[in-house]
Amino acid sequence: MEEGVDGGMLATLQGLGFEREVAVNALLITGNTSLDAALDYINSFVVSQGGGSGGSGGGGSGGAKTGGVPLPQNPQSLADFGYGYNDAGQLRDLAAGEPFKYLDQPHYEAMGEMIVKHIQKEMVDKYNMQEITIPLGVEGSNTPAAKSCVYVTKGALSSANALIVLVHGSGNVRAGQWARKPCFNDDLSIGSVLPFIQHAHLLNLGVVVLNPNLNGVRIEGRGVVDIRGNESPENHLLYVWDNILAGAKAQHIFFVSHSYGGIATINLLEKREAALLRRLRGIALTDSMHFFKHRALSRQALEFLATSCVDWVTSDQPLDTPVNNGADCICVSAGHLKHEHTSGSAIDSIFNFIVARLELQQQQQQ
Secondary structure (H helix, E strand, C coil), X not given: CCCCCCHHHHHHHHHCCCCHHHHHXXXXXXXXXXXXXXXXHHHHHCXXXXXXXXXXXXXXXXXXXXXXXXXXXXXXXXXXXXXXXXXXXXEXXXXXXXXXXXXXXXXXXXXXXXXXXXXXXXXXXXXXXXXXXXXXXXXXXXXXXXCEEEEECCCXXXXXXXXXXXXXXXXXXXXXXXXXXXXXXXXXXXXXXXXXXXXXXXXXXXXXXXCCCCCEEEECCCEEEECCCXXXXXXXXXXXXXXXXXXXXXXXXXXXXXXXXXXXXXXXXXXXXXXXXXXXXXXXXXXXXCCCCCCCCCHHHHHHHHHHEEEEECCXXXXXXXXXXXXXXXEEECCXXXXXXHHHHCHHHHHHHHHHHHHHHHHHHC
């Protein structure tokens, strides 16, 4: 049994279908106060990332009708739905210039697919990112295979001296997004990783954008098929490390991980501790887990997390105000009360942290 965790409530949460790691961290973060408190935390921490008015399923959008609302036949972009992003990164009706209007869930899901497509196109076209298909070697196969992808900036793996790895949270989000809801209702500076790529570009940092939530795909005649080596967010990070990041030239690696992405990142540290710590310079979390002592981590790893891991958490206090919550890492205010806004709200502070850690490393090498 993990130290400090109520065994009865842990068993109940697992009985409700929550993964052990999620349940343990919810109980630790809420101080075992009550089952309702843990469930409320899980709901805000894990479930809320997809946004919308219920459900998180995907699905095709090829001309179906949704409560009388027709969907475009084989849509290729947001314009097929009459929407587009303005220069401020806000989703607007192309005819009326009005904000997005929710119609029903199938329409919302179909629009969500086009938003992902728009963001990923921006990553490739504007920031010259390369899409790498995973599992490696599956591309070009004559047999339909379950596959996913990650995105890397030019030279991130072959020549960059430092790189940042962006890991989103749970829910119906894909590579390029922090959370889906802000991409509909706010703007892309909050909901997408595009500003992080821009900041990294200005600092000459390589960027790798992960895709931890795409764990299976539907293949005709076979149903939903797991993506080999990427069956869960935790497995995805392990696969990308073993097959892509471990071979990168960069001597300085940072993770920026939102929400459940932090759990997957700490799991990677636990499973690949020796190799990762040789090059890991810092972990920036945004409203994620911040209790680690129940993990199978060495004293060195725990000391690293205590000094080189910062969690920007929801708070009504100004940005970077210290938050005393008894955590196992440094916690400061993200300057926002909404969980899904924490990454966008804290972006300047996160890059200040990265730059400071790089400067410290340079000083130590002199």
